[in-house]
Amino acid sequence: MPASRTIIVAGAGIGGLTASLALAARGFRVIVLEKTERLEEAGAGLQLSPNASRVLIGLGLGDRLAQRAVAPDAVTVMSARSGRAVVRLPLGNAAAARAGAPYWVIHRADLQSALEAEVVAHPSIDLRLGCRFEDFASDARGITVGHRRRTERKHEQALALIGADGIWSTVRGQLFPSTQPRFSGLIAWRGTVDARALPRADLRAGVQLWMGPQAHLVVYPISGGRRINLVAIVADDWHREGWSAPGEAHEIKNRFAAAGWASSARDMIGAVESWKRWALFAMPDGGIWTAGATALLGDASHGMLPFAAQGAGMAIEDAAVLAQCLGDSHGANAAGDALSVPASLQRYAQARRARVARVQRLARQNGKIYHLTGPMALARDLAMQALGGERLLARQGWVYDWRP
Numbered sequence: 145m146p147a148s149r150t151i152i153v154a155g156a157g158i159g160g161l162t163a164s165l166a167l168a169a170r171g172f173r174v175i176v177l178e179k180t181e182r183l184e185e186a187g188a189g190l191q192l193s194p195n196a197s198r199v200l201i202g203l204g205l206g207d208r209l210a211q212r213a214v215a216p217d218a219v220t221v222m223s224a225r226s227g228r229a230v231v232r233l234p235l236g237n238a239a240a241a242r243a244g245a246p247y248w249v250i251h252r253a254d255l256q257s258a259l260e261a262e263v264v265a266h267p268s269i270d271l272r273l274g275c276r277f278e279d280f281a282s283d284a285r286g287i288t289v290g291h292r293r294r295t296e297r298k299h300e301q302a303l304a305l306i307g308a309d310g311i312w313s314t315v316r317g318q319l320f321p322s323t324q325p326r327f328s329g330l331i332a333w334r335g336t337v338d339a340r341a342l343p344r345a346d347l348r349a350g351v352q353l354w355m356g357p358q359a360h361l362v363v364y365p366i367s368g369g370r371r372i373n374l375v376a377i378v379a380d381d382w383h384r385e386g387w388s389a390p391g392e393a394h395e396i397k398n399r400f401a402a403a404g405w406a407s408s409a410r411d412m413i414g415a416v417e418s419w420k421r422w423a424l425f426a427m428p429d430g431g432i433w434t435a436g437a438t439a440l441l442g443d444a445s446h447g448m449l450p451f452a453a454q455g456a457g458m459a460i461e462d463a464a465v466l467a468q469c470l471g472d473s474h475g476a477n478a479a480g481d482a483l484s485v486p487a488s489l490q491r492y493a494q495a496r497r498a499r500v501a502r503v504q505r506l507a508r509q510n511g512k513i514y515h516l517t518g519p520m521a522l523a524r525d526l527a528m529q530a531l532g533g534e535r536l537l538a539r540q541g542w543v544y545d546w547r548p
């Protein structure tokens with residue numbers, strides 16, 4: 145297939161792999177450059193709400209994912225101090241039927257490998273592992289991308305370049321060098337436990353969100369319910385890049401000390417054998433996502449705090465909209481030429497910007513609410529109880545009901 149129908153995607157994370165499938169479905173040839181030799185499991189669990197699962201099902205991943213995901217029956221908001229439920233937001237079959245797509249929790253490696261299997265099987269996608277995007281140059285015919293495998297440097301011609309290379313994006317560094325992620329002052333600790341070590345039925349069936357003083361804890365089943373995923377968020381000034389620094393168990397146990405946290409929460413923290421931690425960085429709201437025939441997608445454009453559980457969801461939505469915008473003017477039966485690619489990419493950014501900024505605000509606001517202390521925390525719990533789980537869930541409707 146000629147360069148005029150080729151799109152290069154830098155980065156084979158959740159966003160890049162989804163984008164390559166969505167673009168290939170619109171008739172493009174896609175080259176995906178991934179710097180790592182193997183797609184590794186970064187992090188552990190991931191929540192996929194209906195706005196994201198709907199896109200993945202539309203791309204043919206439904207059966208593969210359903211085998212590995214868990215559909216939680218509820219999100220239960222817990223009080224760290226009392227150890228009791230504050231409110232229960234019902235998910236399960238009724239909510240999935242209403243949304244027209246499931247709410248899933250899944251091991252990140254399961255999602256990544258399902259996407260990779262689909263990508264590898266697709267005749268129009270060329271996934272190049274161990275191949276690092278380095279730089280690009282544009283001219284009237286499109287883009288020339290420079291990439292490197294070990295010592296060997298090569299060039300590739302394409303219609304467009306999509307930077308799906310994560311929050312420390314090299315593509316963004318070349319396009320907009322002054323736009324940088326900012327450290328939030330918070331870090332995430334992640335660990336998993338064999339579900340048999342925490343034999344409580346409620347942990348296998350749903351998501352628990354524990355709100356405590358200046359910290360919170362999210363717990364849910366992954367790997368078909370065989371393991372429990374824990375994410376603990378605390379304030380800290382440690383802020384190294386990367387997803388996989390080891391964390392000392394005694395340090396996180398001390399942070400969840402008896403004074404503020406019920407024994408049932410501390411028991412779960414104590415059951416984790418090994419912890420990984422990563423500093424939470426976020427991109428400023430409303431940055432620029434596109435220039436000429438190049439566009440950013442996912443964390444590269446809008447890496448956000450994980451407190452709305454929507455970072456991957458927004459990357460997946462981006463992928464669907466990007467493919468739609470490029471497909472409408474340059475897809476299998478469209479007449480667009482290289483000169484009109486920038487306008488298609490502008491349409492993509494335009495279509496995404498306001499919604500993503502709203503989700504970024506929601507994530508920040510959730511973080512503040514979860515970490516309240518003293519009387520403010522009490523008032524929050526009473527307000528949540530008064531509102532009730534159904535209505536709290538309905539408030540997420542604008543996030544979950546999104547359709548491409």
Ligand SMILES: Cc1cc2nc3c(=O)[nH]c(=O)nc-3n(C[C@H](O)[C@H](O)[C@H](O)COP(=O)(O)OP(=O)(O)OC[C@H]3O[C@@H](n4cnc5c(N)ncnc54)[C@H](O)[C@@H]3O)c2cc1C
Nearest residue numbers: 155157158159179191277309310442443453454455456457
């Ligand atoms: C604690 C925590 C919990 C989270 N929980 C959720 C959740 O429940 N639900 C949710 O939706 N989101 C969640 N997220 C957010 C989600 O993980 C990210 O938003 C998502 O992974 C972003 O995907 P991406 O494809 O944009 O970037 P990434 O997943 O970072 O992928 C980028 C890829 O690009 C590659 N790359 C980088 N540079 C180059 C280069 N120069 N050349 C080639 N390849 C390159 C990298 O190796 C990587 O494979 C969470 C995040 C955190 C920190």
